[in-house]
Amino acid sequence: MESLNKEAFYKAVYDIVAQIPAGRASSYGAIAKAIGYPGYSRMVGQAMKSCPKHLPAHRVVNSQGILSGKDCFDPPEKMQQLLESEGVQLFKNRIANWKFVFWNPMEEIAFEK
DNA sequence: ACCATGACGGTGT
DNA sequence: GACACCGCCATGG
Numbered sequence: 001m002e003s004l005n006k007e008a009f010y011k012a013v014y015d016i017v018a019q020i021p022a023g024r025a026s027s028y029g030a031i032a033k034a035i036g037y038p039g040y041s042r043m044v045g046q047a048m049k050s051c052p053k054h055l056p057a058h059r060v061v062n063s064q065g066i067l068s069g070k071d072c073f074d075p076p077e078k079m080q081q082l083l084e085s086e087g088v089q090l091f092k093n094r095i096a097n098w099k100f101v102f103w104n105p106m107e108e109i110a111f112e113k
Numbered sequence: 114a115c116c117a118t119g120a121c122g123g124t125g126t
Numbered sequence: 127g128a129c130a131c132c133g134c135c136a137t138g139g
Contacts, residue, residue, distance in 0.1 A: 027121085028121055029121065029122060039122090040121090042119065042122090045119070046119080046120080049119095057120085062121060063122055064122090067120085069120025071120080
């Protein structure tokens with residue numbers, strides 16, 4: 001495991017986010033683990049703050065399916081709105097049927113590259 | 114160098 | 127389920 005390279009790390013995060021299908025969502029921890037940096041969930045969150053506009057940032061929530069980053073959207077209700085427009089059911093700032101909606105990058109992109 | 118602050122996560126109560 | 131802790135690690139003051 002090499003030392004953290006901000007540039008490469010952010011890019012790796014965005015690569016995963018870009019692959020999350022509509023109607024599904026992943027978590028910070030799952031993404032960190034998928035790119036080879038288990039335990040760097042906070043860094044993934046940090047990367048999302050400067051997430052490119054063309055990526056589905058609203059499809060990244062915490063390990064419990066809670067929209068922990070909604071306040072970083074403009075307006076804050078935008079995140080929830082985007083998810084619902086894709087058919088994701090929400091219950092009090094949290095994704096319903098989380099176990100079913102959760103998209104695990106480890107199982108979906110294990111073959112690429 | 115010390116300390117506070119997070120789009121976090123796991124455990125225990 | 128809600129809450130409190132604690133471990134985690136880069137950033138900024």
